[in-house]
Amino acid sequence: MGRLEGKVAFITGAARGQGRSHALRLAQEGADIIAIDICEALSENTYPPATEEDLTETVRQVEALDRRIVATKADVRDFAQVKKAVDDGVAQLGRLDIVSANAGIGGTPHHSEDIPEDEWKNMIDINLSGVWRATKAAIPHLKAGGRGGSIILTSSDAGLFAYENISHYVSAKHGVVGLMRTLALELAPDFIRVNSVHPTTVNTLMVQNEGTYKLFRPDLENPTQDDFAAAATTMNALPIPWVEPIDISNAVLFFASDESRYVTGVPLAVDAGAAIK
Amino acid sequence: MGRVEGKVAFITGAARGQGRSHARRLAQEGADIIAIDACEDQPNIPYAGATEADLAETVRQVEALDRRIVATKADVRDFAALKAAVDEGVAQLGRLDIVSANAGIGVNPLSTDEIPDEVWKDMLDVNLSGAWRAAKAAIPHIKAGGRGGSIILTSSAAGLRAYANAGAYVSAKHGVVGLMRTLALELAPDMIRVNSIHPTQVDTDMIQNEATYRLFRPDLDHPTKEDFAPASQTMNALPIPWVEAIDISNAVLFLASDEARYITGVTLSVDAGSNIK
Numbered sequence: 008m009g010r011l012e013g014k015v016a017f018i019t020g021a022a023r024g025q026g027r028s029h030a031l032r033l034a035q036e037g038a039d040i041i042a043i044d045i046c047e048a049l050s051e052n053t054y055p056p057a058t059e060e061d062l063t064e065t066v067r068q069v070e071a072l073d074r075r076i077v078a079t080k081a082d083v084r085d086f087a088q089v090k091k092a093v094d095d096g097v098a099q100l101g102r103l104d105i106v107s108a109n110a111g112i113g114g115t116p117h118h119s120e121d122i123p124e125d126e127w128k129n130m131i132d133i134n135l136s137g138v139w140r141a142t143k144a145a146i147p148h149l150k151a152g153g154r155g156g157s158i159i160l161t162s163s164d165a166g167l168f169a170y171e172n173i174s175h176y177v178s179a180k181h182g183v184v185g186l187m188r189t190l191a192l193e194l195a196p197d198f199i200r201v202n203s204v205h206p207t208t209v210n211t212l213m214v215q216n217e218g219t220y221k222l223f224r225p226d227l228e229n230p231t232q233d234d235f236a237a238a239a240t241t242m243n244a245l246p247i248p249w250v251e252p253i254d255i256s257n258a259v260l261f262f263a264s265d266e267s268r269y270v271t272g273v274p275l276a277v278d279a280g281a282a283i284k
Numbered sequence: 285m286g287r288v289e290g291k292v293a294f295i296t297g298a299a300r301g302q303g304r305s306h307a308r309r310l311a312q313e314g315a316d317i318i319a320i321d322a323c324e325d326q327p328n329i330p331y332a333g334a335t336e337a338d339l340a341e342t343v344r345q346v347e348a349l350d351r352r353i354v355a356t357k358a359d360v361r362d363f364a365a366l367k368a369a370v371d372e373g374v375a376q377l378g379r380l381d382i383v384s385a386n387a388g389i390g391v392n393p394l395s396t397d398e399i400p401d402e403v404w405k406d407m408l409d410v411n412l413s414g415a416w417r418a419a420k421a422a423i424p425h426i427k428a429g430g431r432g433g434s435i436i437l438t439s440s441a442a443g444l445r446a447y448a449n450a451g452a453y454v455s456a457k458h459g460v461v462g463l464m465r466t467l468a469l470e471l472a473p474d475m476i477r478v479n480s481i482h483p484t485q486v487d488t489d490m491i492q493n494e495a496t497y498r499l500f501r502p503d504l505d506h507p508t509k510e511d512f513a514p515a516s517q518t519m520n521a522l523p524i525p526w527v528e529a530i531d532i533s534n535a536v537l538f539l540a541s542d543e544a545r546y547i548t549g550v551t552l553s554v555d556a557g558s559n560i561k
Contacts, residue, residue, distance in 0.1 A: 188560045195521035195557050207546075244472035250546045257543035266534035269484075269527045272560035273553050280472050283465045283549035 009037025010264040015100045017041040017093055019083055019141045020110030022057035024211035025161070027065045028252035029107050029259050034074040036260060038105065041096030042066070043081040043089065049133075051115050051126045053218025075100060083110045083137030084129075090144040103148035105263045106158040108141040113213045116222040119174040127175045134179035139186055142201075146194070155198030159262045160187045161255070162203040164278045172222060184274055191272035200271035202262045207278035208239045208249040244280025286314025287541040292377045294318040294370055296360050296418045297387030299334035301488035302438065304342045305529035306384050306536050311351040313537060315382065318373030319343070320366065322359040322387070326410070328403045329389050330495030352377060360387045360414030363421065370421040380425035382540045383435040385415040390490040393499035396451030404452045411456035416463055419478075423471070432475030434540045437464045438532070439480040441519075441555045449499060461551055468549035477548035479539045484555035485516050485526035521557025 016033045020026040021042035030040045042065055048056040062078050069076040077099050079092035097103050111134045114126060138160050149156035165173065166180035184203055191201040208214050215232065223238040224230035236248035258277045261267055276282045293310045297303035299321035307317045319342055325333040339355050346353040354376050356369035374380050388411045392403065415437050426433035442450060443457035461480055468478040485491050492509060500515040501507035513525040535554045538544055553559050 191557055191560055192521055196523055198522060200522075200557075244469055245475060245477070245546060245548060246473055247546065254546050258547070261538045261543070266538065267531075267554075269522060269524065269531050269556045270535070270552075270554050271522060271557040272555075275547075275552065276550050277544075277547050278549075279546045280468055280477075280548040283468055 009035070010260065010266070011105070012037035014038045014104040015041065015097070015102050016105035016107060016263065017096065017103060017141070017145050018107040018109060019043050019137065021065055021078070022046055022061035023065070024213060025209060025252045025255050026107070026109045027068070028256045029109060030065055030069055030076070031072065032253065032256035032260055033105065033263060034069045034072045034076070036264070037074070039074050039100045040069050040076040041093060041100065041103070042076055042078040043092045044110070045082045046080045047082070049112055049129070051129060052112055053115055054113065054212045054216035083140055084132050086140045086143065089140050093144040093148065097148045102152050103145060104152065104154065104156050106142060106145045107161070107259055108138040108158070109161045110137055110141070111161060113219065114173065114176055115218060116172040118172060122175055130175035131179050134176065135182040135186070138183055142190060146199070149199050150197055155200070157263045157267070158190065158199065158201040159259050160201070160203040162187070162205050162274065164205050164207050164276065164281050166203065166205055167274065167276065167282055187274065188272055195271060200262070200267070202271060202273045202275060204255055204258045204262070205274055205276040205278060205282070206250060206255050207243055207281040209255060210249045210251050214249065242281045242284065243278070244284050247279055250277060250279060286312070287537060287543065288382065289314030291315045291381035292318065292374070292379050293382035293384060293540065294373065294380060294418070294422050295384040295386060296320050296414065298342050298355070299323055299338035300342070301490060302486060302529045302532050303384070303386045304345070305533045306386060307342055307346055307353070308349065309530065309533035309537050310382065310540060311346045311349045311353070313541070314351070316351050316377045317346050317353040318370060318377065318380070319353055319355040320358040320369045323357045324359070326389050326406070328392055328406055330392050331390065331489050331493040360417055361409050363417045366417050367421040370425065374425045379429050380422055381429065381431065381433045383418060383422045384438070384536055385418040385436070386438045387414050387418070388438060388490070390493070390496060391450045391453045391499055392495050393449040395449055399452055407452035408456050408459070411453065412459040412463070415460055419467060423476070426476050427474055433477070434544070435467060435476065435478040436536050436539050437478070437480040439464070439482050439551070441482050441484050441553065441558050443480065443482050444551060444553065444559055464551070465549055472548060477544070479547060479550045479552060481532060481535050481539070482551055482553040482555055482559070483527060483532050484520055484558045486532060487526045487528050491526070519558045519561065520555070521561050524556055527554060527556060
């Protein structure tokens with residue numbers, strides 16, 4: 008008996024990286040999946056975009072676990088798209104219990120005063136407002152089930168403290184904590200729990216790219232992954248440079264399952280101790 | 285395959301309540317147990333202490349799960365007794381991976397300026413120094429294993445915020461957070477993780493007694509459990525008066541397991557949202 012047997016989870020940014028990992032981990036424990044991803048390039052990112060092939064691969068991997076998945080190309084900046092994808096998914100899969108609002112971008116580092124207006128707006132629109140839209144589309148279905156539910160918002164260590172040169176990212180991720188706490192209060196009477204996860208650096212394309220390497224190693228002209236690893240390790244208390252997507256997925260699973268049935272309003276760092284350094 | 289298969293866990297206050305529940309839950313997932321409890325009435329505490337018969341019942345329940353357990357009557361105020369119990373347990377069970385510093389005493393409600401010196405000292409000696417002594421006795425064994433480990437300190441919602449008329453308890457439980465963070469930093473190089481758990485009211489003898497009822501219902505001369513429940517519920521965001529011991533055990537299990545292999549330095553509330561109210 009899986010830890011999420013019979014439940015349905017909605018995951019944003021599910022084409023690859025953490026989102027795909029969450030889909031697989033929750034499916035392993037018995038959940039069916041509603042998946043969305045933009046599957047398109049975002050100009051301010053310094054790494055290659057997820058593609059429709061990536062999303063198809065997530066579908067293949069979930070189906071290989073004998074679970075159902077309804078996957079849609081949709082952008083968290085567009086509420087109508089998000090709502091339609093969730094509505095379709097619930098129509099096909101019959102219910103909704105879990106939300107993983109995971110979609111996010113890394114953006115490009117700048118001093119705060121140098122961030123272009125469009126980059127600031129897009130960061131907030133995806134990493135904060137996109138999280139809100141995912142919950143807004145899901146909440147009516149969670150409430151309609153009458154069985155409670157669990158919403159997990161992906162914030163960041165940058166949602167708990169600041170890093171230089173990414174104030175748009177830091178502001179959006181701090182905002183996610185405020186959204187999480189407000190939703191937790193509003194939805195508690197319906198036994199819908201809302202928590203956030205706060206990863207340190209995760210080993211995905213969002214950080215494994217030259218833009219992030221330069222953010223961490225402004226001292227080098229062409230920093231490599233090894234140069235980045237050394238700098239990333241100094242952020243963490245545990246002697247590791249980054250965590251893996253599965254580590255975030257296991258935290259999402261804990262929050263999603265009934266083992267945390269009375270845990271709500273909690274920001275959980277999965278950060279190798281970066282927050283206490 | 286259990287989630288803590290082949291590991292050994294040391295649990296203080298294991299004769300009943302949360303400690304017994306932790307022993308059972310970890311044993312269900314494959315761990316052997318080193319258990320201690322003072323098994324005595326505690327001075328200045330408004331409810332009966334655990335007994336040797338209680339500890340024997342914990343032994344029976346763990347053995348019924350086909351796990352081994354080494355149980356010793358020992359008081360967390362006495363480092364020598366604690367050390368002897370842990371050393372003996374490791375000698376018999378072969379290793380140590382997990383510590384649940386759970387032993388604690390409850391509140392005899394008094395305004396902080398009226399707390400007698402011996403009441404204050406007892407509270408700090410058990411609820412804060414006892415957690416330190418448990419860690420101190422265990423750390424050499426965890427380090428000797430060279431496999432890392434997980435130490436879980438039981439704090440309280442009162443470790444993150446204050447409650448009137450529980451000044452000694454609130455101070456001790458806040459102190460546990462400082463101890464947790466310091467240990468997390470010190471032990472990170474050895475991949476030994478240290479986290480704390482912050483329950484709201486848990487349905488055990490420690491709170492189901494008239495002194496706790498009076499703490500929550502100072503308006504009544506002889507408050508009952510039925511008077512306590514609605515007052516207790518107003519503290520929580522979720523519409524429940526208290527959580528069960530198993531809810532804390534599931535959080536201990538998560539932090540103890542490799543699913544949390546990179547989580548350290550975290551204060552995990554299991555509090556029905558009381559920290560955000």
